Amino acid sequence: xxxxxxxxxxxxxxxxxxxxxxxxxxxxxxxxxxxxxxxxxxxxxxxxxxxxxxxxxxxxxxxxxxxxxxxxxxxxxxxxxxxxxxxxxxxxxxxx
Numbered sequence: 001x002x003x004x005x006x007x008x009x010x011x012x013x014x015x016x017x018x019x020x021x022x023x024x025x026x027x028x029x030x031x032x033x034x035x036x037x038x039x040x041x042x043x044x045x046x047x048x049x050x051x052x053x054x055x056x057x058x059x060x061x062x063x064x065x066x067x068x069x070x071x072x073x074x075x076x077x078x079x080x081x082x083x084x085x086x087x088x089x090x091x092x093x094x095x096x
Contacts, residue, residue, distance in 0.1 A: 023038070026040065028052075
């Protein structure tokens with residue numbers, strides 16, 4: 001018997017969290033949108049499984065470019081202030 005296709009179990013992040021299934025041992029689960037994968041162990045519910053290739057955080061990188069500031073509420077997200085003005089040649093278009 002030939003195998004025509006292998007289909008991996010998949011869902012949105014919200015779908016996985018709300019159903020919280022237990023994947024079979026070695027069964028992959030693909031998280032659409034995020035592009036992440038978890039592998040089941042036959043025991044642990046989805047919400048408690050680690051993502052594949054999710055290891056310990058590495059050393060912090062170098063400081064970002066001048067003018068950017070790390071958001072204290074969202075580490076790794078940098079913010080800046082832009083000056084925005086309407087483009088007189090194109091109504092509804094803004095330049096910065």
